[in-house]
Amino acid sequence: MSEKLYAWLLRLYPSHFRGTYGDEALQLFRDRARDEKGFFPRLRLWLDLLFDATVSLPREYLHVPSPRVAAPAPQRLNGLPAFYVFQNESPRPGALLSGGLLSLVALTTCWVSLNQVHRSASPAVSQFAGAQNDRGSSRADSAQPAPGAAASAAAPPAAQAGAMDPAERKRVLAGTIANLKEHYVDRDAAQKMADTLALHEKHGDYNALADRAAFAVLLTRQMREITPDRHLTLDYFQDPLPQQPIGQTPEVLARYRETMKQQNCTFEKLEILPRNIGYVKLNSFPDPEVCRVPAMAAMTYVNHADALIFDLRDNRGGEPAMVQFLGGYLFDHPEYWYNPRENTTEQSWTRSPVPGNNLADKPVYVLTSARTFSGAEQFCYDLKMLKRATLVGETTGGAAHSGVWHRINDHFGMGIPEVRAINPYSSNDWAEVGVEPDVKVNAADALETALKLAKNKLKKN
């Protein structure tokens, strides 16, 4: 219990300190807790720790980490303010105390507001990913919410837009049938599904249904009774869908490039942790045409690590090409890379071995959360199936988005698979069920667990 409390206190320290000395600080706490038993020694220990945190926290936040100890992604620092100390004398204890308290308040405020900003900013980013995806005819629009979102977004539909009337229901049904016949990869199955839906309508099975979300769920189930394809969906969205998907205009591309530049292609953090464990925190899989060089630089940075951790806990997916590109570093020969969005072709093998790469035989850990989505799940799924990585964390979100998106009206749309990708592992991938981790722990504890696993593994070798 008290160790957990101290681990929580340690989280207040900046990541460069935790990355380099977090384990040792915790070890020191364990040592003292073991040797200082009893009420008064324990009280003194905690007073020491609290005083220590008050004194050392502001100092750590003012410290500019030296690249030898912990190097964050270099581009990440561009444009960010840096802090230098002009005075070398130690501040008075009173100043330190008030400084410490003020830092705590400021950090908490920053953390809360960043979370808010992140929440409101994420739809724009996903839409961007969608815009990128529209280039390939067989690629799905990843801007579409998860299938599960349809039901949750629908409450209460009657109060929002009134109940669905028969005319609207018929239009949606006709749209569904037309799209199925025109686009579904298996023509016979498409015809059977269309006939079944038409028959249900004829028998009046939908007459009592006024709830749009329930209608979408029912039709999806009835289509899948004919062909058990989890990539085939009819979705209802409470907010009106855009008329046209955003095209690949030069302005859109320029904006995307600028966003990627500002976000260092979403490589949030690169570090070499103690025991020479490489750590890559990646928050999307950006377009390799824009981000190939930063991606190569990131992999070069961790090239001499003895083990590698990919942190995908905040990764919402992106371009399958980048998923495959990064996957290529983990093999010394071309491996079949399953992608439900593409037909199986000679492009479906990784470009391994990557010249100069040392990571092909190193232990790999991938950190997951319930927010790990779409392309990030492909990375997890393929590495798990190929037994090339240990997944640590939570079951992923379950978004495959491998059907091509077709808008039916302002509130309904369909995901329809138009390609047949060979899945050598199982008839189902992660669509709707997510990827199960090998080691199930809370996302917040995933890094600590993976580090322990990696250290044990390296000790044995």
Place this chain on the structure above:
Amino acid sequence: MPKRKLDPLPSTAFQILLALVGEDLHGYAIMRQVAEQTENRMRLGPGTLYSSIRALLEEGLIEECDPREDARLGEERRRYYRLTSAGRKLARSEAQRLADLLRVARAKKILRGRYV
């Protein structure tokens, strides 16, 4: 010549250098040694200890040795730290500076007792 980060040498850093004279120690052993040599007046918390260790490492005053176990404390491997010759030199000159100060204090008879 650029000003060194540890100039003047903070007392924490000086105590750590003194603790490392004679043997290589890991973090917890340094903490205990410092407590012992200051008669428990200075108990270094992890934040202060490791930020001082980092500053000393960056200045080349101490160095890291290969991690190994401490048989008295269990099987966990620990990072050990060693005094470098630059660290020893700095500790000596700091001790000399304090001895000079002490001489002045003694001459001005502000110290009680005979043995200081």
